[in-house]
């Protein structure tokens with residue numbers, strides 16, 4: 421059966437896309453980032469999907485992207501930070517190697533900076549991130565089969581820990 425080597429979850433700025441790429445390279449497989457899949461399916465960047473069609477439509481496309489990635493991909497999968505909110509996705513993640521990348525509020529704010537790529541964080545990133553973290557931390561903690569600290573650690577070091585623990 422095809423199954424991803426690891427599925428990365430965590431808040432925006434935890435490093436899912438960055439660590440996902442490095443982990444895939446280290447394992448000699450490819451990365452599937454569901455945010456990129458959504459953009460490819462819609463033919464537009466996420467920021468435009470939010471503006472034109474709204475968050476609900478984005479979540480619909482995201483659920484489909486996650487469903488496909490978990491069913492088809494045998495490399496590394498990086499989810500968007502809010503993907504785990506969907507009950508369907510929570511159920512689909514059961515039985516997978518789910519790596520929860522942990523990051524605190526202040527460090528997440530620093531990392532996402534003023535980037536406009538994340539529509540939920542355009543206005544007042546700190547308070548938006550605080551809200552997201554409050555809502556989602558219990559979900560990340562429950563779904564993650566491996567919890568990994570990312571603060572003060574380079575992506576390569578995080579990758580080495582993941583490789584050691586999922587083998």
Ligand SMILES: Nc1ncnc2c1ncn2[C@@H]1O[C@H](COP(=O)(O)OP(=O)(O)O)[C@@H](O)[C@H]1O
Nearest residue numbers: 431432433434435436437438531570573574575
């Ligand atoms: N371990 C880390 N230490 C410092 N900066 C990091 C780390 N992981 C990721 N970053 C930086 O944080 C920002 C967000 O990373 P990204 O991989 O896009 O996170 P996510 O996909 O979880 O939102 C990027 O600028 C990235 O270079």
Ligand SMILES: O=C(O)C1=C[C@@H](OP(=O)(O)O)[C@@H](O)[C@H](O)C1
Nearest residue numbers: 431432433455500501502538539
């Ligand atoms: O947390 C969220 O709800 C979102 C996180 C983003 O992905 P990253 O977590 O990779 O930044 C992206 O899916 C979208 O902007 C919504």
Ligand SMILES: [Mg+2]
Nearest residue numbers: 436437455500
């Ligand atoms: Mg990402």
